[in-house]
Amino acid sequence: MEIIFQILIDGLVIGAFYSLVALGYTMVYGIIKLLNFAHGDLYMMGAFIGFTFLSIFTGDGGVNTGLLGVGIVFIGTMVIVGLLGMGVERIAYRPLLLAPRLSILITAIGVSLSLEYTSMIGWGASYKVYPIILPNDGLQILGTQITFAQIGMILLSALLMLGLRLFIDKTIYGKAMRAIALDQTACSLMGVNVHQIIALTFFIGASLAAGAGIMSGIYYGTINFMMGFIIGLKAFTAAVLGGIGNITGAMLGGLVLGVIEAFGTFYFGGSWKDVLAFGILILFLVFKPTGILGAKEMERM
Amino acid sequence: MKKYKNQTLLLLIIALFILPFFLNSYWLDVLTLVLFYVVLTQGLNIVVGYTGLLDLGYAAFFAVGAYTTAILMTTFHWSFWLTLPVAFLFAVIAGVIIGTPTLRLRSDYLAIVTLGFGEIVKILATNLEITGSASGIYGIPRPAIGSYIMSTQKDFYYLILIVAILSIIAVYRLGRSRIGRAWIYIREDEDAAEAMGINRIRLKLLSYASGAVIGSIAGSIFAVKMSAIAPLSFSFLQSVMILLAVVLGGLGSIPGVVIGAVLVIVLPELLRGADDWRHLIFGVSLVAMMIFRPQGIWPSKNGTEDATDMDENGKSNDPNQSMSV
Amino acid sequence: MSLLTVKDLKLQFGGLLAVNDLSFTVEKNSISSIIGPNGAGKTSVFNMITGFYRPTGGEIELDGISLINKKPSQITKLGMARTFQNLRLFPNLSVLDNVKSGMHCRTKQAVWGALFQTKSQQEEERLIEKVALDCIEFVGITKNMKRSAKNLPYGAQRYLEIARALATKPKLLLLDEPAAGLNFEEKQYLIQLIRRIRDEFSITVLMIEHDMALIKEISEHITVIDYGWKIAEGTPEEVLKNEKVIEAYLGKEEVV
Numbered sequence: 001m002e003i004i005f006q007i008l009i010d011g012l013v014i015g016a017f018y019s020l021v022a023l024g025y026t027m028v029y030g031i032i033k034l035l036n037f038a039h040g041d042l043y044m045m046g047a048f049i050g051f052t053f054l055s056i057f058t059g060d061g062g063v064n065t066g067l068l069g070v071g072i073v074f075i076g077t078m079v080i081v082g083l084l085g086m087g088v089e090r091i092a093y094r095p096l097l098l099a100p101r102l103s104i105l106i107t108a109i110g111v112s113l114s115l116e117y118t119s120m121i122g123w124g125a126s127y128k129v130y131p132i133i134l135p136n137d138g139l140q141i142l143g144t145q146i147t148f149a150q151i152g153m154i155l156l157s158a159l160l161m162l163g164l165r166l167f168i169d170k171t172i173y174g175k176a177m178r179a180i181a182l183d184q185t186a187c188s189l190m191g192v193n194v195h196q197i198i199a200l201t202f203f204i205g206a207s208l209a210a211g212a213g214i215m216s217g218i219y220y221g222t223i224n225f226m227m228g229f230i231i232g233l234k235a236f237t238a239a240v241l242g243g244i245g246n247i248t249g250a251m252l253g254g255l256v257l258g259v260i261e262a263f264g265t266f267y268f269g270g271s272w273k274d275v276l277a278f279g280i281l282i283l284f285l286v287f288k289p290t291g292i293l294g295a296k297e298m299e300r301m
Numbered sequence: 302m303k304k305y306k307n308q309t310l311l312l313l314i315i316a317l318f319i320l321p322f323f324l325n326s327y328w329l330d331v332l333t334l335v336l337f338y339v340v341l342t343q344g345l346n347i348v349v350g351y352t353g354l355l356d357l358g359y360a361a362f363f364a365v366g367a368y369t370t371a372i373l374m375t376t377f378h379w380s381f382w383l384t385l386p387v388a389f390l391f392a393v394i395a396g397v398i399i400g401t402p403t404l405r406l407r408s409d410y411l412a413i414v415t416l417g418f419g420e421i422v423k424i425l426a427t428n429l430e431i432t433g434s435a436s437g438i439y440g441i442p443r444p445a446i447g448s449y450i451m452s453t454q455k456d457f458y459y460l461i462l463i464v465a466i467l468s469i470i471a472v473y474r475l476g477r478s479r480i481g482r483a484w485i486y487i488r489e490d491e492d493a494a495e496a497m498g499i500n501r502i503r504l505k506l507l508s509y510a511s512g513a514v515i516g517s518i519a520g521s522i523f524a525v526k527m528s529a530i531a532p533l534s535f536s537f538l539q540s541v542m543i544l545l546a547v548v549l550g551g552l553g554s555i556p557g558v559v560i561g562a563v564l565v566i567v568l569p570e571l572l573r574g575a576d577d578w579r580h581l582i583f584g585v586s587l588v589a590m591m592i593f594r595p596q597g598i599w600p601s602k603n604g605t606e607d608a609t610d611m612d613e614n615g616k617s618n619d620p621n622q623s624m625s626v
Numbered sequence: 627m628s629l630l631t632v633k634d635l636k637l638q639f640g641g642l643l644a645v646n647d648l649s650f651t652v653e654k655n656s657i658s659s660i661i662g663p664n665g666a667g668k669t670s671v672f673n674m675i676t677g678f679y680r681p682t683g684g685e686i687e688l689d690g691i692s693l694i695n696k697k698p699s700q701i702t703k704l705g706m707a708r709t710f711q712n713l714r715l716f717p718n719l720s721v722l723d724n725v726k727s728g729m730h731c732r733t734k735q736a737v738w739g740a741l742f743q744t745k746s747q748q749e750e751e752r753l754i755e756k757v758a759l760d761c762i763e764f765v766g767i768t769k770n771m772k773r774s775a776k777n778l779p780y781g782a783q784r785y786l787e788i789a790r791a792l793a794t795k796p797k798l799l800l801l802d803e804p805a806a807g808l809n810f811e812e813k814q815y816l817i818q819l820i821r822r823i824r825d826e827f828s829i830t831v832l833m834i835e836h837d838m839a840l841i842k843e844i845s846e847h848i849t850v851i852d853y854g855w856k857i858a859e860g861t862p863e864e865v866l867k868n869e870k871v872i873e874a875y876l877g878k879e880e881v882v
């Protein structure tokens with residue numbers, strides 16, 4: 001029983017990362033029907049830029065940055081990576097909005113490679129140790145040790161997602177996003193600045209991914225320039241699981257996938273957990289491409 | 302015009318046959334690798350170039366060929382040549398396994414599912430005992446022709462050269478046949494193709510299987526040439542590099558794709574010292590290519606003779622193109 | 627004798643009933659039309675007949691063979707061809723290659739023949755080319771043969787789509803608004819073309835059209851639908867006098 005609860009908590013923490021990254025996938029997909037393959041690499045960029053900031057703050061390998069310092073690093077990184085996301089959209093995707101899907105997909109792969117190897121050249125190919133060590137204390141719940149760090153991660157993710165939900169439901173920008181997702185042409189005819197809203201979507205998606213990147217750096221302790229590849233796939237799986245284009249679905253999908261994976265790892269061993277995730281992805285795409293919460297898609301002749 | 306084209310081709314082939322006598326072993330190796338890429342890109346060209354299906358896990362078929370040959374030759378002591386039909390069969394099966402559930406998917410989903418399958422194949426190779434886990438399979442014997450054991454660099458160069466030429470002929474002929482045209486119709490507009498009586502599912506499967514077979518042949522030869530294989534050679538990056546060569550050269554264009562293969566292999570050799578930069582350069586060139594010249598370096602003309610046919614494949618601006626019912 | 631029988635056809639999109647209990651028949655060797663205001667469900671009917679949409683209910687038979695649950699490609703092979711309301715050509719391919727697509731379902735060479743350039747393969751290729759050339763000539767765009775479809779003038783693109791459909795050697799040809807976007811002369815040419823298709827090849831034609839003059843001139847039988855319901859049918863004279871039909875069209879004009 002305890003062990004199951006422990007696995008559940010681990011799964012939720014990982015799932016929260018997946019959710020945050022999946023949100024960017026799903027938002028961009030919802031609005032311009034583009035699978036941003038490079039999205040996972042924005043998460044990686046977040047982890048590295050956060051790493052650099054933290055290293056500057058703490059001097060060499062110091063430990064006590066303080067909560068305020070960490071907060072500033074989070075926000076700074078999220079803004080920078082958000083801008084990076086906007087830049088990617090502006091340079092690579094916008095010129096191709098009308099091109100066939102194949103072209104855009106290939107472009108996205110190019111962007112992904114570019115980000116990965118920029119990072120490799122800038123920070124090196126080896127694993128970097130994150131300059132923050134988490135305290136190990138926590139609470140005993142149901143006989144399981146849950147660290148404050150884990151609770152913090154889950155809370156922070158929840159906060160970010162809640163903020164996003166409110167932003168989309170309550171603000172004029174959120175409304176514009178939903179409108180563009182429905183009918184882009186009509187929106188531009190009605191005077192909505194479509195490009196601006198798309199850019200904003202990329203900004204938000206990228207900064208959420210960046211936030212997840214820093215958190216995972218802190219949580220796992222090490223980062224690497226290829227870390228975005230697998231999580232990109234996982235987040236995509238999460239987005240599909242929840243119904244791609246659906247914000248709540250992405251949050252839910254991430255958590256579900258995180259938990260499934262945690263149990264999978266426990267029962268089958270770590271080397272098979274990716275097979276499990278990809279298996280789920282394939283099964284869903286083939287049998288229920290609209291996911292758990294996705295609306296039925298209608299296509300016309 | 303046509304006559305000169307044939308003569309140039311003939312000269313080129315003769316040059317390729319006598320080249321080994323003028324190259325040092327380093328460049329001979331590079332050239333051999335180029336030829337492997339020529340075979341692989343021709344295979345992928347069927348799938349992506351002709352049929353328009355983005356396959357991000359093509360290295361999986363390369364792996365199927367390599368591991369089939371390696372396992373049969375080491376564990377079961379088969380002759381190399383006998384492993385080829387088995388690899389062929391497995392490639393078809395792998396193509397169909399990957400294809401059947403996925404070919405109804407929209408193009409971007411298909412891309413990611415093939416990526417997932419590619420990763421699954423790599424994970425299997427890394428974890429299964431029969432594939433030698435992470436360290437792979439080594440001590441793969443040399444193939445023999447009669448009593449002659451192929452072992453020198455030149456032997457393998459000529460083997461892959463012949464296979465490359467054969468695969469180019471095969472892909473060329475397929476592209477100009479009823480089947481090849483059907484693939485291209487599907488790429489251009491799959492609903493319209495279906496309306497013209499083309500069973501898209503069956504033809505997509507055939508496209509997958511054909512691409513898979515060519516990839517697996519390259520894999521089989523790769524195994525005996527290297528005499529050792531490991532999962533690392535069959536990673537996502539490998540799939541991307543093959544794709545890059547196809548895209549750079551020109552989707553669906555046979556000479557283009559050959560040029561692409563040469564570029565992807567030779568360029569990094571010329572940029573020695575800038576090793577770290579090579580993937581970055583490739584990434585940026587993929588993006589730049591799609592934006593500025595989506596049709597590739599040597600685009601396919603699809604048999605058209607327009608006076609002003611500047612924008613090709615890439616930008617047909619037909620919003621219906623990627624739709625399906 | 628009827629070539630196509632549609633019975634109680636129904637199509638639902640979520641909450642929207644696009645086609646409702648629609649029944650009609652198309653006589654062999656006739657030129658018939660479906661008319662109705664925009665959004666009436668005409669294209670949806672074509673999509674169901676050709677297998678692109680799965681009907682929610684009802685029966686469709688071509689020459690006595692049920693088309694329900696058949697793939698579009700199978701239906702084409704059974705002798706049905708179509709054009710699309712918004713042209714769906716193979717944009718980057720030549721006119722010739724576009725039309726060759728029609729012969730796919732009438733030929734059978736596979737990988738083997740292509741790889742080894744067998745004799746039967748070469749014969750078949752010659753046949754494909756000949757049929758394609760004939761169809762291109764029939765619609766009168768021979769001089770554009772090697773141009774890519776997307777670079778043709780609009781009218782020629784419409785004729786090309788018809789040529790491509792003819793190359794499947796259909797019994798029944800469905801034309802979805804073939805005159806849309808054509809000028810007066812092109813329309814006259816189209817009228818001749820449709821007549822010749824029926825007279826020279828004995829192909830039955832069923833079309834969707836908005837141009838009443840054109841329909842009056844060549845159509846022998848008309849089915850009128852509005853909001854998915856059949857509201858009238860008969861000869862052009864009967865139908866165009868029908869009050870419901872006038873109302874459906876006038877009503878629509880009032881809205882505009």
Ligand SMILES: Nc1ncnc2c1ncn2[C@@H]1O[C@H](COP(=O)(O)OP(=O)(O)O)[C@@H](O)[C@H]1O
Pocket residue numbers: 298299300301639642644662663664665666667668669670671
């Ligand atoms: N794929 C689809 N998904 C949802 N609604 C559709 C689809 N295709 C057609 N419709 C709806 O069905 C109705 C009939 O459309 P259509 O058959 O195209 O009309 P027509 O060809 O007579 O103008 C319209 O209200 C249209 O919006």
Ligand SMILES: [Mg+2]
Pocket residue numbers: 668669670711
């Ligand atoms: Mg219509």
